[in-house]
Amino acid sequence: MPPKPPDYESKDYWENRFKSETHFEWLGDGGDTIIPELVGYLLCRPPTRNTLPPLCLHIGAGASTLSNDMLRQYRTVYKTFRGPVIYNTDFAEEVVKRGNEVEQAKGPEVVWEHIDLLRWKDMLALKKRVLETKNSKFELVVDKSTADAIACSAEMEYTKETLSSSPEDAHPLIHHELSQSDLDNVSYHPVEILALHLASLVAPGGVWIALSYSANRFEFLEEGHEEEGLMTGLLWMVSRVATFATRPGSAEPGKHVPDVYHYLYVLQRTNEAIAVE
DSSP states (O other): OOOOOOOTOOHHHHHHHHOOOOOOTTTTOOOTTTTHHHHHHHTTTTOOOTOOOOOOOTTTTTTTOHHHHHHHHHHHHEEEEEEEOEEEESSSSHHHHHHHHHHHHHHHEEEEEEOOOTOOHHHHHHHHHHHHHHHEEEEEEESSSSHHHHHHSSSSEEEHHHHHOOOGGGGGHHHHHHHSEEEEEEEEEEHHHHHHHHHHEEEEEEEEEEEESSSTGGGGSTTOTTTSTOGGGEEEEEEEEEEEEEOOOOOTTOOOOOOEEEEEEEEEESOOOOOOO
8 A cells, every 4th residue: 555645734743844854845945936926026016115015924834945035035126124024824833933033033024923824713813913013914925835735634614513612713704604504514625714814814916826736726716616615716816827847757768757747826816805704
């Protein structure tokens, strides 16, 4: 039997891994994929006296150095600015603690937040903190294979019984959907929950740049799916998808290794308001 794949969706897996791993890049370092897209977005918002750099939410930052590269691009375009502009998040306490120690010694531009992206209570707290301190929502989300890891999770189940005692465990829209249902529980794909949570934190016109190994990671956002599930297809639009070949097939006689591709999704937050927030 083939070995069981790691539990990429598990917090315990990442906590144990980050105890010894201080640097690793999933799907490459982003230099040829995410960074050019980020630069293009920043250059479309040229700095003026009244223009603040767009706040960036870097989800599942882990042991990557991508935020260092992103900060260099922010400094190139915006020169000087005050306070944090990049919010690295992870649900592994070890890597968040280490990241904060490093960034505090370097300056205030990058901060780390200990957050479970699928836990609405965590996302709501971040939303409130950012609104209070920056008076703004995020305009950029950077995701290097984090949606991939989340996709490994089982469907998210919500029950009337558990939510009645812990209302902040679910987004208000899920409460609404459950209240309108004859069933005692509802279930949703975890990446759709991620999309709903992010839609509440991202301003209209904001962009979610997601690098994935999957050619159909955001299938639920494609045309024809708008009225399904939580209708997140009304909140996010797939602007474009770029394909990157990462490994050519083997030229060894008698053997063939299939080509491997990575996919860069650029999703745009629509002007559609969430029905219940």
